[in-house]
Each structure stands twice: as structure tokens, then as C-alpha cells.
Amino acid sequence: EAQVTQNPRYLITVTGKKLTVTCSQNMNHEYMSWYRQDPGLGLRQIYYSMNVEVTDKGDVPEGYKVSRKEKRNFPLILESPSPNQTSLYFCASSLAGGPTDTQYFGPGTRLTVL
Amino acid sequence: AQKITQTQPGMFVQEKEAVTLDCTYDTSDQSYGLFWYKQPSSGEMIFLIYQGSYDEQNATEGRYSLNFQKARKSANLVISASQLGDSAMYFCAMRGMARRDSWGKLQFGAGTQVVVTP
Numbered sequence: 001e002a003q004v005t006q007n008p009r010y011l012i013t014v015t016g017k018k019l020t021v022t023c024s025q026n027m028n029h030e031y032m033s034w035y036r037q038d039p040g041l042g043l044r045q046i047y048y049s050m051n052v053e054v055t056d057k058g059d060v061p062e063g064y065k066v067s068r069k070e071k072r073n074f075p076l077i078l079e080s081p082s083p084n085q086t087s088l089y090f091c092a093s094s095l096a097g098g099p100t101d102t103q104y105f106g107p108g109t110r111l112t113v114l
Numbered sequence: 115a116q117k118i119t120q121t122q123p124g125m126f127v128q129e130k131e132a133v134t135l136d137c138t139y140d141t142s143d144q145s146y147g148l149f150w151y152k153q154p155s156s157g158e159m160i161f162l163i164y165q166g167s168y169d170e171q172n173a174t175e176g177r178y179s180l181n182f183q184k185a186r187k188s189a190n191l192v193i194s195a196s197q198l199g200d201s202a203m204y205f206c207a208m209r210g211m212a213r214r215d216s217w218g219k220l221q222f223g224a225g226t227q228v229v230v231t232p
Binding site (some may be wrong): 033035037040041042043044048058059088090091097098099100101102103104105107108110 | 117119145146147149151157158159161164166167205207209210219220222223224225
């Protein structure tokens, strides 16, 4: 089944404790992206990757890191999480980054930073 | 810069009725795509329908249709014959091409919460 998977689905952590949210897709998509969703703001892009070893900042990259060592995986790293990073996070992928390419989303990771 | 506006924060609709969700956008790109996603209370983002800026016909997918008016920069979603399972948050989104910082990015609106009542 074609899908985007994320782990963990739920995470409660404390300020400053490094964490990684994994994302994997099995559709051989080139383009992958991370978004965060906050009430009243819709989804905002954190980072995106156009292919292996090619990443770039989205609208809200501060406090996050990413890497793309393999085509299928695109982990999101929070080196020192803070309470303002409490949010719902989505990983998404698409065949490419063009305007006709539909992005498919993972199930989401609900993160709480205390 | 690209911007998506959804002016209806929430709405109630009776089962079996049609509902129109408003979406207006602003972009200087000539080539762009417009998308609608559904987010039920379980949280996942479900792709519903796509409209390309050069498509001459309005997109349709089952009970979903997109009323695309390019000159007015609007891309309203119409759900016909609403069902209880249609209760969800609905997001309009756009993807442009012209500028590197917009390439690939989906720009989302704030969403419209739809509640379908029996």
C-alpha cells in the first residue's frame, strides 16, 4: 500500500531533550516536506527536500533540522525542543515539486513539549 | 507572496444538502495548482481534489467539485449531498512554480470547520 508513515504518533517530552520524528514513504517520491499545524494558522512548511542531500528552509525553520540521506526517509530533528514547538506535525511527499503534483500526508505526530 | 484566504471559520449543514466552502487566493505565478484537503477529527490529511491553473474545466471527484473562477482568483469547494462523515476541517491550498522559495511548497488557508447535522 502506497503510504507515508511517521513515528511516533504521539510524543510528550521536556524542554531541551533532543528528539527525532521519523518519516518514510514507499512511493519513490522525490519531494518531501515537513509541516506544523497550529490552531487558526493552517499548516506551515518547516523544511522541504527536493531529492537526496537537497534540503531547504520553509516558512518556519527555526529550531528544526532535517536530513535526506535516502530517498524514502526524511527525519525531523528537534535539537533542543521548547514549549512553542508543541504542535501537530505532518510529513508529506509528492512525485516532484511542481504545481500539478499532489502531496500525500502522513498520519501526523502530536508533540507536546513541557 | 502567495496567500490563501478561507473566510468561513465554521458552518453547519444539514445531511443531504449541498455546501460550498469559499477559498480565494493571491499569487503572481502563472502556473499553479489548487488543492482541497479534508482533516477529520482523527487528524489525518486526506487529499480531495485538484485544479490546475490552466485547466479549462472545473475539477470533479465524486461528490466533490471545484468551482474555479480564475479571474476572481477563487476556488470554492462544493460538496453535494452531505453525509455525516463529511464533518471535518477542510483546507484549501495552493502550490506555485515561478519562484524558488514557493516551488514545491503548499500554502494553506486557515481552514473551515464543517459540521453535518442529521
